[in-house]
Amino acid sequence: xxxxxxxxxxxxxxxxxxxxxxxxxxxxxxxxxxxxxxxxxxxxxxxxxxxxxxxxxxxxxxxxxxxxxxxxxxxxxxxxxxxxxxxxxxxxxxxxxxxxxxxxxxxxxxxxxxxxxxxxxxxxxxxxxxxxxxxxxxxxxxxxxxxxxxxxxxxxxxxxxxxxxxxxxxxxxxxxxxxxxxxxxxxxxxxxxxxx
Amino acid sequence: xxxxxxxxxxxxxxxxxxxxxxxxxxxxxxxxxxxxxxxxxxxxxxxxxxxxxxxxxxxxxxxxxxxxxxxxxxxxxxxxxxxxxxxxxxxxxxxxxxxxxxxxxxxxxxxxxxxxxxxxxxxxxxxxxxxxxxxxxxxxxxxxxxxxxxxxxxxxxxxxxxxxxxxxxxxxxxxxxxxxxxxxxxxxxxxxxxxx
Numbered sequence: 001x002x003x004x005x006x007x008x009x010x011x012x013x014x015x016x017x018x019x020x021x022x023x024x025x026x027x028x029x030x031x032x033x034x035x036x037x038x039x040x041x042x043x044x045x046x047x048x049x050x051x052x053x054x055x056x057x058x059x060x061x062x063x064x065x066x067x068x069x070x071x072x073x074x075x076x077x078x079x080x081x082x083x084x085x086x087x088x089x090x091x092x093x094x095x096x097x098x099x100x101x102x103x104x105x106x107x108x109x110x111x112x113x114x115x116x117x118x119x120x121x122x123x124x125x126x127x128x129x130x131x132x133x134x135x136x137x138x139x140x141x142x143x144x145x146x147x148x149x150x151x152x153x154x155x156x157x158x159x160x161x162x163x164x165x166x167x168x169x170x171x172x173x174x175x176x177x178x179x180x181x182x183x184x185x186x187x188x189x190x191x192x193x194x195x196x
Numbered sequence: 197x198x199x200x201x202x203x204x205x206x207x208x209x210x211x212x213x214x215x216x217x218x219x220x221x222x223x224x225x226x227x228x229x230x231x232x233x234x235x236x237x238x239x240x241x242x243x244x245x246x247x248x249x250x251x252x253x254x255x256x257x258x259x260x261x262x263x264x265x266x267x268x269x270x271x272x273x274x275x276x277x278x279x280x281x282x283x284x285x286x287x288x289x290x291x292x293x294x295x296x297x298x299x300x301x302x303x304x305x306x307x308x309x310x311x312x313x314x315x316x317x318x319x320x321x322x323x324x325x326x327x328x329x330x331x332x333x334x335x336x337x338x339x340x341x342x343x344x345x346x347x348x349x350x351x352x353x354x355x356x357x358x359x360x361x362x363x364x365x366x367x368x369x370x371x372x373x374x375x376x377x378x379x380x381x382x383x384x385x386x387x388x389x390x391x392x
Binding site: 026061063069073093120121124126131133134135139141142145147150174 | 209259289317323326329332334335342343370
């Protein structure tokens with residue numbers, strides 16, 4: 001097992017000296033997950049932020065009727081956690097499950113705090129990661145408020161072409177906040193329009 | 197005019213030496229806005245991030261039919277900008293208007309980059325600001341996906357009790373992603389329930 005994937009991800013925003021790489025690696029955990037295994041369960045203390053090395057994961061939460069809503073997907077080179085609960089050391093509000101065999105690197109909340117103190121350049125890295133995550137969520141809010149379900153599905157296909165192939169339609173529907181039946185109608189209309 | 201409000205906000209997360217305060221202040225702009233004046237217009241290059249010193253603002257965008265959707269409100273001690281466009285130096289996707297007479301401090305994108313270089317502790321400050329903004333948006337996404345409109349309105353009242361008194365109902369409806377008529381029905385049902 002090498003840490004190449006996470007080091008490449010980091011190197012896009014900060015550069016580390018060899019001894020800094022060693023310090024960083026000493027804080028990294030590693031987890032393998034079988035398909036359908038959960039990385040995090042609702043109610044569990046959310047202790048770590050994960051970086052996807054291999055595989056595919058999905059974060060979702062349940063409403064009071066037990067219906068799943070997909071919060072986000074995560075693929076290789078993505079970071080994923082229940083950020084609010086991770087930052088505030090609270091029990092998780094969501095589940096994160098492996099959609100297929102997956103491997104993740106993990107940093108605990110305490111490990112990350114130690115890195116911030118020892119290597120302040122990690123503040124820059126996480127400032128940029130948080131900034132990207134925030135702008136992604138803000139765009140999603142704007143799209144949810146201003147676009148029709150059809151338009152949101154089109155944007156989703158443009159942004160995440162691979163996701164559309166990898167995950168079941170009902171999970172995409174729950175990400176878009178629509179029923180699987182409605183997504184099926186949208187897809188039928190699209191394929192009809194592309195044939196005519 | 198003093199910078200007390202913004203310095204107090206910053207001091208919650210980082211501490212600045214007197215000469216660092218002077219450097220920071222040298223990068224600050226200041227704007228006064230009359231009621232209904234826009235701080236940012238869709239299509240305009242989004243050059244600055246603003247900190248609300250006084251007043252109240254609202255960020256909104258228009259869909260293709262010209263309907264407004266409220267992205268966020270901003271009150272004293274809040275930061276506001278079209279973050280995606282500010283970070284990526286792109287034309288704004290949203291409008292930000294003053295709901296009443298308002299004053300804001302502003303940092304330009306270049307000014308902020310200079311601060312990050314000169315005073316790396318600003319990386320920490322903005323890491324925390326971005327983190328808070330991201331977790332707020334993620335909670336909103338979760339609430340939009342899992343709660344009913346009634347429940348979202350209740351959460352809104354809990355989180356922003358003052359907003360509910362200060363802004364028109366139709367703007368709250370557009371923040372919640374529902375029609376003003378539906379919000380009016382929710383409010384009637386609530387007041388009926390509280391009387392019975």
